[in-house]
Amino acid sequence: MAKVTGPLMSMDASGSYAGTIVFTRWKGRNVVRQLVTPANPKSLNQETARNAIRVLGAGQRFANQTTQIRGGETITDKDELIGLAPSGQAWNGFFVKSAIGAGGISYDEATTAWNALLAADHTNWDNAAAGLVPAIPAVAQFGAGGAAAPALTAGEVYFHYEYGLYKAGAASMPTATPSGYM
Numbered sequence: 001m002a003k004v005t006g007p008l009m010s011m012d013a014s015g016s017y018a019g020t021i022v023f024t025r026w027k028g029r030n031v032v033r034q035l036v037t038p039a040n041p042k043s044l045n046q047e048t049a050r051n052a053i054r055v056l057g058a059g060q061r062f063a064n065q066t067t068q069i070r071g072g073e074t075i076t077d078k079d080e081l082i083g084l085a086p087s088g089q090a091w092n093g094f095f096v097k098s099a100i101g102a103g104g105i106s107y108d109e110a111t112t113a114w115n116a117l118l119a120a121d122h123t124n125w126d127n128a129a130a131g132l133v134p135a136i137p138a139v140a141q142f143g144a145g146g147a148a149a150p151a152l153t154a155g156e157v158y159f160h161y162e163y164g165l166y167k168a169g170a171a172s173m174p175t176a177t178p179s180g181y182m
Contacts, residue, residue, distance in 0.1 A: 044144040051141045052107045055152055056099050059161030060092050062136050068181035070171065080170045099164025110163035113174070114156050121176040125155030128178035136161065 013023035063078045085094035100107045129136040136158045141149040165171035
């Protein structure tokens with residue numbers, strides 16, 4: 001994105017010009033970018049990526065709103081992620097990048113680890129997710145063409161959150177027993 005001073009010989013500009021470029025403000029700066037008409041493919045790969053973002057968004061909401069601290073820690077997950085994020089990178093972007101990984105590998109690893117747990121372990125994670133403040137909810141999922149798919153349980157969403165913390169370097173790898181928060 002180009003940074004501009006005095007765009008179009010004015011002190012400020014916004015909107016599109018000739019259907020090719022857009023003038024706008026981003027983080028308090030005047031910028032110019034190419035006009036892009038978004039496509040909304042509903043391919044399986046696109047929906048898989050959107051599903052991962054939905055799941056990790058629920059984890060971000062928990063981290064952003066909770067004052068609870070994981071057992072053995074002295075600061076909240078959000079504060080720990082802020083400290084771990086590279087300079088100039090927001091904590092939530094760092095968390096999502098760590099939790100998804102290149103090509104979705106970290107997210108897929110978390111799913112594989114979840115599927116390896118026993119049904120009783122799934123129940124323990126569901127109960128732990130419900131006991132958090134705020135509680136971590138189940139998250140809707142979609143398949144190819146935008147068709148509804150089975151939702152991820154609150155326990156699986158919580159497991160993905162904990163796995164994301166592990167990949168970010170904030171926690172140990174989640175096991176059959178959920179982390180305790182106080």
